[in-house]
Amino acid sequence: MPKVTMIPATINPLTLLPKVAAQKRRVAGYARVSTDSDEQFTSYEAQVDYYTKFIQSKPEWDFVKVYTDEGISGCNTKKRDGFNSMVSDALAGKIDLIVTKSVSRFARNTVDSLVTIRKLKENGVECYFEKEGIFTFDGKGELLITIMSSLAQEESRSILENITWRQRKSFADGKVHLAYKRFLGYEKGEDGRPTIVESEAKIVQLIYRLFLDGKSQASICRCLEDLGIPSLGGKEKWSKTTVTSILQNEKYKGDALLQKSFTVDFPEKRMKPNEGEVPQYYVEGSHPCHC
Structure with a gap:
């Protein structure tokens, strides 16, 4: 019988980081609010402050920055400069993990959300959605994100329909x-x-x-x-x-x-x-x- 010696893997296939080395993960936060009102602005400032402190409190993480979009709708990612800059930096190898409040803060469009997450995943970049407790490298991550993104998208559609109804009622009056x-x-x-x-x-x-x-x-x-x-x-x-x-x-x-x-x-x-x-x-x- 031939002698077989197993050579253990040295690279994590998802993070692309050495398994043995205690290398810190480069972590960025993402904060977004959808309107320019004072109340939402406070929420925006609070998100930036919270994720800065949250990431810096983890000894195994290296803080990159908090990317932001203020007063931008979440239904589509094309006009979100902060979001697009973050994804670009992640694909360029500057970020290992993105932390954000929830799936709806990331994108309310299911297709946009999944396409971006898959692209990041292929390049060894993970996302963590704190509210839902979802890590995208987790086996159940994509299924949960699909469900949560769909719910968020329908919520956004419902809000738009209510706004349209109020506008048309205003027109009729x-x-x-x-x-x-x-x-x-x-x-x-x-x-x-x-x-x-x-x-x-x-x-x-x-x-x-x-x-x-x-x-x-x-x-x-x-x-x-x-x-x-x-x-x-x-x-x-x-x-x-x-x-x-x-x-x-x-x-x-x-x-x-x-x-x-x-x-x-x-x-x-x-x-x-x-x-x-x-x-x-x-x-x-x-x-x-x-x-």
Whole structure:
């Protein structure tokens, strides 16, 4: 009989770290809140402070940093700079373990969550979700994450549906909300309703008068620039698009057409112009006009 000698494994196949060496794991935290409110900001600060101390308290861990995203929705990971930077650093070999509050803090999109976790796992990077007590290198980790991510995604869908319902109820009641920062001639009054900004109203009236005199949008832009009137963004140049939007916007005559666009999919939250798919509401005399 041949003599067989077993040579023990020296590398952990999941962490890719030597089994024998007492090498510390490089650990990063991830904190995210989904709105910019003061209450959520406090939660955001608390998360950063907590995970900094939590990671530094473990003698077997080396603290890397806490990656953060503030005021960003969790339904999709594309716009989360902190999250993407963390994943990039992890794949570059700078992180061994990522610690975060829960599956829903990581991603509320099941596909995004699983794809990212698998990519990290293939590169020897583990994630730990504290609330659920899940380590992704654990055999049951992926099944639990799939379930938890699906629940979080459905919760997010339910929240979006409730928000949409409240918005449409508000539309049906004729309640008008203006994006004042991008709307020339109006500001929010003390009673919460739109009030006219006289200096800006004169610009709007001039644009309409020039148009009624037969001027094109390009000619109107040149006239405004020659008079030294800055655009809404404070720029010297006016764009034809801005002038056209002012000429076509019913709000300048005191009316409002509500639900001009709507959300067509989840979780991307992609907006689409309303071409009859959902009801619209036309409110006459909803606020003072520039007449």
